[in-house]
Amino acid sequence: MKSLSDSALAARVAQDIPDGSYVNLGIGKPTHVSAHLPEGREVLYQSENGLLGVGPVPPTGAEDPELIDASKRFVTPATGAAYFDQTDSFAMMRGGHIDIAVLGAYQVAENGDLANWATLDEKYPPAVGGAMDLVVGVPTILVMMRHVNRDGSPKLLKTCSFPLTGLGVVSRVYTDLAVLDVTPAGFRLVELAPGNSLDAVQALTEATILT
């Protein structure tokens, strides 16, 4: 197996973000997509806490403690940015104004179901944030995650076992091993990460990968 680095994975996702898009990047790995946007494209990133136009992280010492993104990182405003409150922020998300959201996931099912907010561990408090609003409102949901869990168990499933975030909402999944589209028939291979075979990736995937 040859696994893409987090950075290479972010760069792969960034290739699919069209010029002029409005994009919400989820907490964790998706945050890094913006750093890899191909030259010549202008994209406005929305942060659910109230910023449209998330710019680069400021140099150390120049942070504004009240200017953060949804991952609680210090950021700067991009050219053309706007601040707003939570009701307007979620109107953008729920109302279909954002073009693309890139989210992390615990599990994705072959029908596009997404689980990324709660596990089956009752002692671990669930935390949903804006994920459920994004998946119902944003027309294109891209998922970005490791292909398998740390224990090797699959994350691309026939059916999610964890509580769902949204039903049939995922458009495409980017993992360190492959890119897969969600189609009415199930996962369809878009491409394999360099150095991997379909058989090897299928072996790490509960659902069937169509080609």
Place this chain on the structure above:
Amino acid sequence: MKSLSDSALAARVAQDIPDGSYVNLGIGKPTHVSAHLPEGREVLYQSENGLLGVGPVPPTGAEDPELIDASKRFVTPATGAAYFDQTDSFAMMRGGHIDIAVLGAYQVAENGDLANWATLDEKYPPAVGGAMDLVVGVPTILVMMRHVNRDGSPKLLKTCSFPLTGLGVVSRVYTDLAVLDVTPAGFRLVELAPGNSLDAVQALTEATILT
């Protein structure tokens, strides 16, 4: 009969506006209440088109064409004013944040029903504006009107014949002849305009006036 002038009627209503209130003044006669506020009181007037803190009418030549009140008069902002859009404006009204609204009326019934938006003339297009939002959201609804119609027919009724604006919403009615509270038992006399007798006013009122 001795009928109060419009100006004297506005002054009478103004006496009942407490210091520190948030008040919405309806189109027409109610607009003039603010000019008669007793000295020493500070009241913020809300105009439903997006201004909290309606100040005096500007001198001729100093009008700002984009600064008007709900009656479409040119106004100025009062000290402490704020501008906002229609959703916030009606949140203030519907959400119970405004203390008092002073409205005109076609008819008021003894149970507090108010009719002030449409007549029975089908050819005359109805126009409701913000009246229905005000009457459900503002705890104290004061009505200010002539006691009778131009043809002498009563406006204070047992039951409204015109389409209702709100059900049981009126707290008090100020006319050119009397001030009447709406109570569970019906209209109760607060005071007669100087020079009038209860019998004479009762004769111009369909509903019974309690004392």
Place this chain on the structure above:
Amino acid sequence: MDKTVADLARAVAPITDGASIMIGGFGSSGIPFGLIDALCAQGTTGLTVISNNAGAGETGIATLLKAGRVAKVICSYPRTPGSIWFERRYEAGEVALEVVPQGTLAERIRAAGAGLGGFLTPTAYGTRLAEGKETRVIDGRGYVLEAPLHADFALVRAARGDRYGNLSYHATARNFNPVMAMGAAHTIAEVRHLASEPLDPETVITPGIFVQSVVEYGVRP
């Protein structure tokens, strides 16, 4: 990202016959007069107009009504001081009218823009404007279920705009403009001043994500 359009005619070109159009403004304030005139000049007809008022004199929405381009008006207050053409078309049965309480109108537009399926409001409960609508009583209080109000286009007027579509307003010209920008599928903004530099992010009232095109029209009402 550059949403600026060279002139009013090009800005309204996407609007076709039969479209539903939200038009900002209250009384004479915040009305996109330039866009309305361009739409009228374009000859587009069979329009459903969603607005607070229905025009006054011979300007604004009255221009469209006079020219016979409006099939239906959805508004809270069609009779504004100086209004003539709405009354004429209405009396002749040439224009349909849906009267919506002003706060419900704003909230229905917002629900469309915010992706909500409807809301319960106490406004109009028990009145003629709630007839035929679903109602329910919660904790002794009556509510009417109101549906989102979508539109194909919104024509809005702002004081300042930039190439990202960010808008800010002046005084009470704000009124319905921000919520309509949010509620329509395609929002066209007429701005008094098109700024060469992006607006300060703190002063933006309508973020550019809600705006599809911006055109400068410096004339003040």
Place this chain on the structure above:
Amino acid sequence: MDKTVADLARAVAPITDGASIMIGGFGSSGIPFGLIDALCAQGTTGLTVISNNAGAGETGIATLLKAGRVAKVICSYPRTPGSIWFERRYEAGEVALEVVPQGTLAERIRAAGAGLGGFLTPTAYGTRLAEGKETRVIDGRGYVLEAPLHADFALVRAARGDRYGNLSYHATARNFNPVMAMGAAHTIAEVRHLASEPLDPETVITPGIFVQSVVEYGVRP
């Protein structure tokens, strides 16, 4: 009209045991740290806290959780980086938790402030967070009926305020503060700077009608 209060202790004095309190902020931004500390010092307990997060480290809402003052948390994301005290109280069964999707949380608070009886949202339809709630399908899309979320108090943080209670915010510190100011029966604002002159009406984000008291607390997080 003067809503200013001399110090934090006097500002939180009206809050009594068992109150429901909305607390502004997202992550470390826009949190009314001064008011929370004063509330903790006052000893008020049995609180229901409505907030996006449940504090981090030993500051903000974590202060109240550590001191055992919180009976219930209603929030979207209790686990924030550096959060310890929520987890301890939750694992020990000492605090109840209602998880609400972030947009639904904002919208429920807004519904309370705007006098609405509820709304239909597609968010959470078909998930565990919609269990037990009324749902309906409109035009093939599923919606959940959500109720308004009221509170006795809101503690908010703003950059600037004036004696009328008008507030403006800085950058992403705006977040939940404006909607919570609208949604609570009694809103207490901690402002970094209390202006001696009223704010410019164009720059006001929270009109003073939504604010009952204002106290200056210049410390920046």
